[in-house]
Amino acid sequence: MRITVKLIQHDLLEDKKQILLETNALYDGNTLRYREGNDGGSHQVYFGDDMISFERKADVHTQITLYDHKDGESIVDSQYGKMYMQTRLCHAEKCDEYWSVEYQLLANDNVVLHQKLCWELTPVKNI
Structure with a gap:
């Protein structure tokens, strides 16, 4: 199904909120696919029952995996090599209108990123 998605990022360490993009997407209930322009x-973005993952393929390839009851992993692959970090899911919500994920990235047990991502989902109306 074609939908419109608006991605909102809230940096919880710096208390900054911004809209990252608004675009068309493909949606099948558990998976969301879209491009940046x-x-x-x-x-x-895959939102399963006990696992969430999001992946960005561009000049830098990023893959984040989050689990309900255990830590996950973030992999950033760039021209400088691969960087691995531990991930921790804080809270997640999934409904017809939006998907929301609050998570942390950790380096040596220190929180280096704590953010909430919200994908607002709107069906595309056929004309």
């Missing part, structure tokens, strides 16, 4: 990176 015409020549930007491609994104895939």
Whole structure:
């Protein structure tokens, strides 16, 4: 199904909120796929029962995996090599109108990123 998605990022360490993008997407209930503009990176978000993952493929390839009851992993692959970080899911919500994920990235047991992402989902009306 084609939908419109608005991605909102809330940096909880710095208390800053911003809209990252608004675009068309493909949605099948558990997976969301979209691009950043015409020549930007491609994104895939999977929201399962006990695992959430999001992946961005561009000049830098990022993959984040979050689990309900255990820590996950973030992999950033760039021209400088691969960087691995531990991830921790804080809270997640999934409904017809939005998906919301609050998570942390950890380095040596220190929180280096704590953010909430919200994908607002709107069906595309057929004309």
